[in-house]
Amino acid sequence: MTDSFAAPSPCMNTLYREHSSWLEGWLRSRLGDRWTAADLTQDAFVRVLAAERSNSLPSLREPRAYLLTVGKRLLVNHYQRRSLERAYLEALQHLPEELAPSAEQRWLLLEALHALDELLDGLPLVVRRAFLWAQLEGLGYACIASRLQVSERTVKRYMAQAYEHCLLVEL
Incomplete structure (x- = not known):
């Protein structure tokens, strides 16, 4: 066993x-x-x-x-x-x-949304937003920085934090 x-x-x-x-x-x-x-x-x-x-x-x-x-x-x-x-x-x-x-596609999309939400759970809201805008909307760091009213360097830090979180969750 x-x-x-x-x-x-x-x-x-x-x-x-x-x-x-x-x-x-x-x-x-x-x-x-x-x-x-x-x-x-x-x-x-x-x-x-x-x-x-x-x-x-x-x-x-x-x-x-x-x-x-x-x-x-x-x-x-x-x-x-x-x-x-x-x-x-x-x-x-x-x-x-x-x-x-x-109905089947809705169910699959909901499951994917739940998995993504669970994966990003624990990240600060601003980091989640930056990550989702980059991944789902394809926004560049400059555009994200403008939306969040932060520097591009801060966006890079947010993205690194999000990637690190995702990698650690997957382990």
Whole structure:
């Protein structure tokens, strides 16, 4: 059996058994949706398990506090994802019908948008903007600098920061 398919440790089993319903209840009270709360609870424990396997899980003297932090981050990601979806669907409504993508193409585009959003998560907004303008709109550094009202040298620094972030996320 490979390490990626190894059974969770006994402490992970205990953590899940003792705290998963509490976390799910907390998420449900914030979302008003038990199915999404259940999904986010599972995502939280997948992240905790991944942290344990990579030896980056801190000592959990207060497991609920740790799970609450993970849950809050997942909740923020969930709302950001919904906002991104709404903005995308709204933009589609303004397209002429003959240019509108099919349902399958919309789904693929949404998945790509989510992946890009997740990849750039953690970058300062100004760095994300510079990177997206360069990559998606093909703008040059001078144009980006003008839009952001910064120097070209600053734009170069932003782009280096964005590329470095993307490379580190991919590792």
